[in-house]
Amino acid sequence: MNKLLQRQIEKFLDDAKAVPREMEPLLAAISDAYDGFDADRRLIERSLDISSAELTASNDKLREEIQERQTAEDELRHTVSLLTATLESTADGILVVDGKGKIKDYNRRFAVMWQIPDAVLESHDDDRALASVLSQLEDPNGFLAKVQELYDTPTDESFDIIHFRDGRVCERYSKPQFIDNEVVGRVWSFRDITQRVRADQEQVRLVAELENSNRDLANVNQELNDFAYVVSHDLKAPLRGIRALADWISTDYADKLDGEGQEQLRLLVNRVDRMHDLIEGILQYSRIGRIRDEILPIDLRTLLPNVIDMLAPPEHITIVTQEDLPVIQAEPTKILQLFQNLLSNAIKYMDKTEGHIAVTCTEVDASWRFSVSDNGPGIEEKHLQTVFQMFRTLTPRDGVESTGVGLTIVKKIVEMHGGTVWVESEPGQGSTFLFTMPKMQKEKTDAQLQTSTAC
Amino acid sequence: MKTIQKQWTESHGWECLAGNGASKQAQLALAFGDMSILKQTARLDEIRQSFPQARLVGCSTGGEIVGDRVFDESLAVTGIAFEHSTLQFAETTLDSMADSFRAGERLASTLDPDGLAHVLVLSDGLQINGSALAQGLHRHLPTHVAVTGGLAGDQARFQKTLVFLDSPSQPHTVVAIGFYGDALQIGYGSRGGWDSFGPDRLVTRAEANVLYELDGQSALELYRKYLGEQAKGLPATGLLFPLSLRLEGSDQGLVRTVKAINEEDGSMTFTGDIPEGSYSRLMKGNFERLLDGAAESARETQVTGPIEPHLAILISCVGRKLVLKQRIDEEVERVRDALGQDTILTGFYSYGEICPAESTDKQAVLHNQTMTVTTISERLD
Numbered sequence: 001m002n003k004l005l006q007r008q009i010e011k012f013l014d015d016a017k018a019v020p021r022e023m024e025p026l027l028a029a030i031s032d033a034y035d036g037f038d039a040d041r042r043l044i045e046r047s048l049d050i051s052s053a054e055l056t057a058s059n060d061k062l063r064e065e066i067q068e069r070q071t072a073e074d075e076l077r078h079t080v081s082l083l084t085a086t087l088e089s090t091a092d093g094i095l096v097v098d099g100k101g102k103i104k105d106y107n108r109r110f111a112v113m114w115q116i117p118d119a120v121l122e123s124h125d126d127d128r129a130l131a132s133v134l135s136q137l138e139d140p141n142g143f144l145a146k147v148q149e150l151y152d153t154p155t156d157e158s159f160d161i162i163h164f165r166d167g168r169v170c171e172r173y174s175k176p177q178f179i180d181n182e183v184v185g186r187v188w189s190f191r192d193i194t195q196r197v198r199a200d201q202e203q204v205r206l207v208a209e210l211e212n213s214n215r216d217l218a219n220v221n222q223e224l225n226d227f228a229y230v231v232s233h234d235l236k237a238p239l240r241g242i243r244a245l246a247d248w249i250s251t252d253y254a255d256k257l258d259g260e261g262q263e264q265l266r267l268l269v270n271r272v273d274r275m276h277d278l279i280e281g282i283l284q285y286s287r288i289g290r291i292r293d294e295i296l297p298i299d300l301r302t303l304l305p306n307v308i309d310m311l312a313p314p315e316h317i318t319i320v321t322q323e324d325l326p327v328i329q330a331e332p333t334k335i336l337q338l339f340q341n342l343l344s345n346a347i348k349y350m351d352k353t354e355g356h357i358a359v360t361c362t363e364v365d366a367s368w369r370f371s372v373s374d375n376g377p378g379i380e381e382k383h384l385q386t387v388f389q390m391f392r393t394l395t396p397r398d399g400v401e402s403t404g405v406g407l408t409i410v411k412k413i414v415e416m417h418g419g420t421v422w423v424e425s426e427p428g429q430g431s432t433f434l435f436t437m438p439k440m441q442k443e444k445t446d447a448q449l450q451t452s453t454a455c
Numbered sequence: 456m457k458t459i460q461k462q463w464t465e466s467h468g469w470e471c472l473a474g475n476g477a478s479k480q481a482q483l484a485l486a487f488g489d490m491s492i493l494k495q496t497a498r499l500d501e502i503r504q505s506f507p508q509a510r511l512v513g514c515s516t517g518g519e520i521v522g523d524r525v526f527d528e529s530l531a532v533t534g535i536a537f538e539h540s541t542l543q544f545a546e547t548t549l550d551s552m553a554d555s556f557r558a559g560e561r562l563a564s565t566l567d568p569d570g571l572a573h574v575l576v577l578s579d580g581l582q583i584n585g586s587a588l589a590q591g592l593h594r595h596l597p598t599h600v601a602v603t604g605g606l607a608g609d610q611a612r613f614q615k616t617l618v619f620l621d622s623p624s625q626p627h628t629v630v631a632i633g634f635y636g637d638a639l640q641i642g643y644g645s646r647g648g649w650d651s652f653g654p655d656r657l658v659t660r661a662e663a664n665v666l667y668e669l670d671g672q673s674a675l676e677l678y679r680k681y682l683g684e685q686a687k688g689l690p691a692t693g694l695l696f697p698l699s700l701r702l703e704g705s706d707q708g709l710v711r712t713v714k715a716i717n718e719e720d721g722s723m724t725f726t727g728d729i730p731e732g733s734y735s736r737l738m739k740g741n742f743e744r745l746l747d748g749a750a751e752s753a754r755e756t757q758v759t760g761p762i763e764p765h766l767a768i769l770i771s772c773v774g775r776k777l778v779l780k781q782r783i784d785e786e787v788e789r790v791r792d793a794l795g796q797d798t799i800l801t802g803f804y805s806y807g808e809i810c811p812a813e814s815t816d817k818q819a820v821l822h823n824q825t826m827t828v829t830t831i832s833e834r835l836d
Binding site for chain 2: 033043046051
């Protein structure tokens with residue numbers, strides 16, 4: 001019997017044992033009901049506890065989820081704003097469509113490029129947008145075929161070039177947009193390359209033009225060179241005749257000429273010699289361009305002492321060469337000529353009682369850089385640009401014998417080898433001639449050669 | 456329409472309880488009884504003698520409803536004689552639970568659709584998917600015909616149930632009674648009165664009416680946790696916590712109860728489908744609300760059916776009996792109060808109820824934990 005009922009019976013009945021027999025089923029039913037209510041109460045209390053714990057847990061989880069969602073939303077907002085900014089900041093026109101081709105997004109540049117009215121774009125209707133652009137194209141059918149092809153093969157990327165009737169040219173790129181490996185749409189981007197195409201065309205035209213004028217120039221140059229050679233060569237014979245005649249006159253008519261006549265004859269011979277030197281200079285210069293030698297390794301440690309020996313500098317001038325001069329690739333006779341001219345100039349114009357000339361070489365990138373410096377008279381700044389021009393000589397004619405061809409030949413040889421030459425100077429203190437020479441020599445075509453000598 | 460009611464108990468034998476008609480004319484004898492009594496062939500013979508013209512339709516129960524009272528270990532028989540209506544009967548046996556839908560189809564196609572007004576179905580209470588049975592029945596029934604009925608019970612034992620037409624012969628039987636005639640007035644209502652509590656739980660693993668996991672956790676463990684000391688009474692004590700289901704894309708709630716558990720694979724078999732992806736909540740009984748539910752189902756029958764019906768068949772869930780205990784009679788009284796003093800009440804405590812969700816619907820669904828009332832009258836000339 002239920003304990004509560006038992007206690008109640010004992011408490012409220014004088015004699016619990018005296019409960020009538022017929023009352024027993026009733027008491028049993030009451031006892032069952034008590035037990036039932038107790039069990040129910042326990043079950044309800046238990047389920048209330050468990051359920052409240054579960055609800056608390058699920059509440060916490062929800063709160064976490066809300067927080068996560070908030071974070072995700074913030075990130076999404078950031079991504080969307082970045083996307084919008086990117087879309088609008090790019091120079092390309094961009095169009096985003098969904099899997100069915102409906103317009104999802106586009107940037108201002110796209111609308112402007114295709115001249116599509118806002119109302120059409122805002123309708124997101126791809127058919128209307130297509131209809132409004134077709135008339136602008138040179139090949140609307142090709143354009144449509146490409147669009148259709150890509151709808152049929154949604155995972156393909158594409159690139160092609162579109163020509164507008166108004167002359168504009170566009171590159172069209174497209175890539176599918178994926179979510180979880182599913183194609184959900186396509187991004188089209190359009191780049192206006194009209195300027196670039198025009199610039200390319202202009203460049204092709206300019207190059208052709210330049211080639212033409214180069215060819216003309218080379219022809220003229222060649223003719224000029226041949227002319228100079230022929231003329232100087234042909235001039236030499238009569239000049240030799242004049243010289244011979246002048247010699248005879250001065251020998252055979254020495255007693256017949258007075259002092260003034262003899263002086264004038266001496267001046268005549270001088271001028272004839274000078275003219276001969278000039279012709280010889282022109283001949284040398286034109287010969288440089290006419291004759292190409294083989295490019296060979298040249299050991300400058302051998303070549304330079306030879307040059308110096310040949311020049312036989314006077315006692316008061318010392319020439320110092322750097323010890324570790326390199327072996328260079330070049331035409332040997334021209335390199336010899338090059339150093340000969342530079343060093344003979346330095347010797348010729350030396351105005352100091354103790355003359356110092358130095359030859360050095362350093363490596364600059366893929367070139368050698370040579371310098372020939374002296375402590376001679378130097379060159380005034382206003383003449384620095386002109387010393388390499390033909391027949392320029394800075395000293396009075398009759399002071400130092402100079403034809404003014406030497407530095408022009410130097411310049412020509414350096415440029416033939418792909419280098420540049422220049423001079424630095426401190427008037428009164430000396431000059432330094434510098435030139436570069438690429439380490440690797442490539443065989444040049446005649447046309448290029450002629451061009452480089454055109455000046 | 457005339458009815459006569461008799462009841463047999465071990466202590467009193469046969470007693471005549473109510474009646475206004477001659478038992479000889481009865482076309483139908485509805486017998487609801489305890490399994491042990493239904494097994495006594497003598498009792499069934501006695502019924503046949505009392506109602507010689509009647510087809511005998513019956514089932515085992517979790518308690519019998521006669522008059523305003525609920526009985527255990529009794530046999531309640533109601534003989535019904537229609538004056539203007541006829542009946543047809545159909546019977547089939549279930550091969551397996553998977554046969555439920557086809558069993559419904561077989562029953563419905565046996566009944567002549569012409570003039571059919573209503574179908575009452577009594578099914579085996581265990582080897583059945585009640586949802587599928589209802590769907591199978593409607594597959595072949597005219598759309599204006601509703602189905603009501605229930606699943607046989609056997610106290611809270613969940614071991615074996617019995618349904619029969621005329622005589623108990625085959626196990627796993629389903630019987631359908633077709634009601635024909637213009638004079639018939641039929642009403643039905645089905646209400647529960649259980650309260651959902653605790654968090655929403657997603658059905659993460661289930662196959663048809665077998666549930667494995669809620670929110671990725673074992674469903675059986677969840678029930679054990681809630682039941683505490685009463686867990687050893689499973690599956691019967693599972694009736695204390697029915698499951699309310701909210702189907703995906705629908706806001707209509709359904710109630711499901713456990714009818715078996717499987718310790719080996721940790722599964723629980725329910726009386727009807729539990730679709731994966733639906734949301735569920737545990738429910739608990741509340742005396743007042745359960746009683747209100749019973750009254751409400753009675754009132755629901757009056758929306759389209761007779762106001763003061765001649766006969767009311769009450770099929771109530773055995774789970775309500777488990778909660779209401781000694782107060783169980785009160786739910787029958789509440790039905791009585793709603794329908795009036797002259798209505799003959801019969802019925803039983805079941806393992807599942809079949810009835811349209813609303814009295815204005817025809818398509819029946821499986822219910823659990825409800826009081827389901829079917830009222831029948833014949834219009835007077």
